[in-house]
Amino acid sequence: MEISIIVPIYKVEKYLQRCIDSVLSQDFTDWEMILVDDGSPDRCPEICDENAYKDSRIKVIHKANGGLISARQAGVRIASGKYLMHLDSDDWLQPKALSTLYNQIIKGYDMVRGGAQRVTPDGKIIPIENYKITNGEVIGSENFLINIYTGKVAPYLWGALYRANLFDDTVFDESIENKISLGEDVVTNMLVGMKINKALYIEDIVYNYAYNPNSIMASSAVSDDYGKRLESLLYRRIISKYPELESWRFAKYASYTFTTCCNPNYGFSSYYDKDVQYLKDSLYADKIRELVPAKFLRFATCKPLYKLYTWAYRTALKIIRSKKRRKEKLV
Numbered sequence: 001m002e003i004s005i006i007v008p009i010y011k012v013e014k015y016l017q018r019c020i021d022s023v024l025s026q027d028f029t030d031w032e033m034i035l036v037d038d039g040s041p042d043r044c045p046e047i048c049d050e051n052a053y054k055d056s057r058i059k060v061i062h063k064a065n066g067g068l069i070s071a072r073q074a075g076v077r078i079a080s081g082k083y084l085m086h087l088d089s090d091d092w093l094q095p096k097a098l099s100t101l102y103n104q105i106i107k108g109y110d111m112v113r114g115g116a117q118r119v120t121p122d123g124k125i126i127p128i129e130n131y132k133i134t135n136g137e138v139i140g141s142e143n144f145l146i147n148i149y150t151g152k153v154a155p156y157l158w159g160a161l162y163r164a165n166l167f168d169d170t171v172f173d174e175s176i177e178n179k180i181s182l183g184e185d186v187v188t189n190m191l192v193g194m195k196i197n198k199a200l201y202i203e204d205i206v207y208n209y210a211y212n213p214n215s216i217m218a219s220s221a222v223s224d225d226y227g228k229r230l231e232s233l234l235y236r237r238i239i240s241k242y243p244e245l246e247s248w249r250f251a252k253y254a255s256y257t258f259t260t261c262c263n264p265n266y267g268f269s270s271y272y273d274k275d276v277q278y279l280k281d282s283l284y285a286d287k288i289r290e291l292v293p294a295k296f297l298r299f300a301t302c303k304p305l306y307k308l309y310t311w312a313y314r315t316a317l318k319i320i321r322s323k324k325r326r327k328e329k330l331v
Contacts, residue, residue, distance in 0.1 A: 003031040003098060004081030004164060007089050008071030013042040015090040015210060020051050020058075022092035022208075028099040033058045034075040039065030044089075069184055072157075073172035084164040086157040090210045097206035101161040110196040113153070113160040114206030126211060128154065138199045142242045145193045148186060149239070150248055150291060155186045159207035166192040178233050182226070190238050251287035254278040258288070261306070262296045264314040264321070268307055276301060 005023060009016060023033050035048040035058060045062060052058040061074050072086060083105060087093065097114065104112045115134065118126040132152040138144050147153040171191040175184045239245050254275035260266050269275075278284040279300055289297065295313075299305035 001030065001032055001081045003028070003083045003085060003102065003161070004075075004079035005031055005033045005085045005087050006036065006072055006075035006079065007033060007087050008036050008038055008068050008075065009044050009048065009089045010038045010040045010065065010068075010071070011042055011044070012040070012089045013044050013047060016044055016047050017051075019087065019089050019092050020047075022094075023087070023098075024055065025095065026093065026098045027096055028102055031057060031098060032079070032081060034061065034079060035059070036061045036063065036071040036075045038063060038067070038071040067176075067181065069172050069175045069180070069188075073169065073176075076167050076172070077169070079164060081164055084162045084167060085160070088158050088209075091158065092208045092210075094206050094208060098161075100202070100204050100206055104200055104202060105161050105163070107200075109198050109200045110163045110166060111160055111192075111199045113199070113201050115203045116154070116156075116159045116207040116209055117205055118209045118211035120211055128209065134201055135203050136201060138201070139197070141194055141196055142244055144196045144199055145190055145238065145242060145245050146248050148189050148193060149234070149245065150252060153201065155189055157185045157188055158209070162192065166195050174233060174237060178229060180230060180233065183230050187230070187233065190234060194238060194241075247283060248287055250278055251284045251291060254284065254288050255291040258292050258296050258300060261310040262313050262317075264318045267314070268310060272303065272306075276303070 007019065012019075020033070020035075023031070035052070037045045037048050037060065039062075048058075048060045048062075052060045059078065061078070063071070063074055076084065083102070085098075085101075101112050101114055116128045118128060120126065131154055133147060134153075138147060138153075148155050171188050174180075174191060175187050180187055235249070239249050257269045257271045257275040258279075260269045261272065279288050279297070299309045
């Protein structure tokens with residue numbers, strides 16, 4: 001068996017068959033699909049069983065509801081493929097997605113990630129966020145981790161093919177024990193990333209992400225306490241083990257200060273005096289400039305000028321947004 005496809009399922013009866021059909025129609029056929037019914041209260045359990053009856057490559061797990069991470073963990077535990085794919089049950093694969101990724105990963109990569117696109121309920125295609133790295137190799141586990149942590153590459157589990165032996169219970173246990181529900185893909189990718197030596201990114205679109213701008217996930221935000229718990233987990237398990245990654249951590253924190261100063265919803269950051277020192281330090285300065293748009297760093301090392309500049313920037317942005325809202329009301 002070459003590829004195991006893990007599909008966690010909960011309350012998606014409207015979309016599940018589309019997801020399953022996108023795998024059944026692939027030109028690459030040496031796969032198993034593990035449908036993990038996470039205690040779904042709708043017709044999903046029946047849909048799973050019906051498809052398993054028709055195709056022996058489909059396996060079904062029925063379990064009590066435990067959340068996305070526990071469902072993925074249950075699927076990984078029985079997977080027998082050399083390679084692993086995570087597919088969300090309301091999403092679907094592009095034709096030839098499996099063969100496109102497989103033909104690359106067999107060249108010796110630990111992970112191959114393809115391109116993805118968001119699709120709205122009315123069929124409109126919206127590009128996924130613009131990441132700096134969408135094409136080419138990443139060599140070395142620390143480089144892979146830095147790219148994930150700083151947002152240079154897509155952090156999702158879906159849309160990629162992984163070497164199956166990268167995954168074990170521990171990569172999911174950490175998120176379950178720390179009650180991580182947002183950002184779990186980042187945690188899992190960084191935990192498996194400690195074992196990734198060679199990754200490839202390709203621009204071929206292989207994945208369709210069902211996008212609903214009004215959904216909870218699309219508008220979700222994390223509390224300060226949750227964010228600290230997430231960062232504490234990443235630091236304890238991963239970041240503290242890599243000196244270069246740790247320096248990026250300080251640069252990332254400082255970058256929040258400068259973007260906050262230019263955000264009209266906030267104001268001049270109380271962390272400025274501390275974080276401007278990182279901008280003046282050659283160890284962190286280039287990293288901060290890589291993470292923060294240049295317009296947010298003008299006059300940043302001179303506090304009086306920076307306070308005046310960021311006030312003017314926030315004020316101008318408020319005026320522009322206000323005019324835009326008034327125009328929308330008139331339409």
